[in-house]
Amino acid sequence: MIARGPSPAVPRLLVVLALVGAAFVLLPFLALVWRTPWDQAWSEITTPEVAAALRLSLACSLAATVLSVVLGLPLAWVQARLEFPGRALLRGLTTLPVILPPVVGGVALLLAFGRRGVLGQWLDATTGVRLPFTGLGVVVAETFVAMPFFVLTLESALRSVDTRLEDAARSLGASPWTVLRRVTLPLVRPALLAGAVLAWARALGEFGATITFAGNVPGKTQTLPLAVYLALETRPEGAMVLSVLMVAVSLAVLIGLRRQWVRAL
Amino acid sequence: MHRRHVLALLVAATTFGMGGAIPSARAEGAPIPVFAAASLTEVFRAMGDALQRAQGVATTFNFASSSTLVQQIQQGADAAVFAAADETTMGALVKSGHVAGAPAVFALNRLMIAVPPDNPQHVVSLEDLAKPGVQVALAAPSVPVGRYAREAFAKAKVAVPTGASEELDVKAVLTKVTLGEVDAGVVYTTDVRAAGNRVLGIAIPDEHNVIARYPIAVLRDAKDAKAARAFVDFVSSPTGRDVLAGAGFGLP
Secondary structure, eight states, rough: OOOOOOOOOOOOHHHHHHHHHHHHHHHHHHHHHHSSSSHHHHHTTTSSHHHHHHHHHHHHHHHHHHHHHHHHHHHHHHHHOOTTTHHHHHHHHHHHHSSSSSSHHHHHHHHSTTTTSSSHHHHHHHHOOOOOTHHHHHHHHHHHHHHHHHHHHHHOOOHHHOHHHHHHHTTTTTTTIIIIIIIIHTHHHHHHHHHHHHHHHHTTOOHHHHHHHOOOOOOOOOOHHHHHHHHHOOOOHHHHHHHHHHHHHHHHHHHHHHHHHHHTT | HHHHHHHHHHHHHHHHHHHHSSSOOOTSSEEEEEEGGGGHHHHHHOOOOOHHHHHHHOOOEEEEOOOOOHHHHHTTOOOSSEOOOOOHHHHHHHHHHEEEEEEEEEEEEEEEEEOOTTTTOOOOOHHHSSSTTOOEEEETTHHHHHHHHHHHHHHOOOOOOOTOEEEEEEEHHHHHTTTTSSSEEEEHHHHHHHHHSSSSEEEEETTTEEEEEEEEEEEOOOOHHHHHHOOOOHHHHHHHHHHHHHHOOOOO
């Protein structure tokens, strides 16, 4: 058993700075909760527009998370395991949306998947599918900014896996697919979940790429962050209530996941 | 290597030398922070340049929808002058006690339908915007041009297009049109003019159109009220009025 006495030689400055750091993050939330007109909260949340924005936010962010895992898992694996020319460049480019201003991402998406975009034009002509101003467009914008968070998390985990375990499985006759499914993925499970949660959180809060690429159509592409921004201009109290709602939803999911599965977070 | 350093020094010396050579009444004064409606972007940039040339006074601009700017000023943003695209948003700021003196209307504007140059849906009037299959962008109802546009739809007895994207300011509406992502958007005539041949303007008849009135005011919390007043006076001076008229604004 490990004794949990006062830990020796704690640098006091470190503790002070940690407290400042925690306060810096917590104060805005406390101010938000403090200033929110709670008597209006229920009537605000139950208006049809807000209910629609909340539904849309949850549905689109979950879809974006699924898409991020389906496409991001193979991408992370290829980038971590395969040697090929231009790998470093590919790794840099696929994580670009992490540092790119989301509005720039939205413009780039328009130029690619917009109605007059390189691919969008073709998509429209062959299938009649148009992404801008549709829920599908919201999912595309959210996936674009969220997937790199999943890829980054999973890739670094894949790189730190002891490959001798995979070699052992292979030498015992397991197929590459079985090795991936039975050895590699279980080993990186915490990172897999942490990456998915990060991607989901990023998708839920997405604003810039969404409004640029998918527009702001109430009931169709107006997610909760967009609704908050517009409400701020007409009814700031409403915006505060919506902000608290977003914080609550995010916190509930983060705490729930952290407790149950995501030790790595 | 050495030559490049010498060149850099030379450039620096010339730049500093030039800076010192410009006769300036208040060269050491901080630039005047002007908060202005998005539709004033081009004309106020020109206004700032003209003021710099005429009096050596520098300005910095914050362009956004008038409603966003009101929010920012009420939350304590450092602004000396506010120019809005309607009297409703300015009124909100007067009511909250942020304006010094009475706002004065300095420019007028009108609405226009902007379509991509090839006008894919053959839009000729507001009625066409309500047709199914026509993708429209409007400014949000809290934004002046969004409210004006809804007034125009009401005057023309046309339903506001369902599925219209509600953009954050008039320039965002214009961008969606220039990129060809929407078939039409309702903006100001001055925006169509500023966009040049990237969009086509479809006139809205007078009986359906709306006259947008632009008020300007010095703010109570302006750090340098005299400089702020100088900018406001310049906007309504003969030079300022020429700049406005040149950009297509009407004059009160």
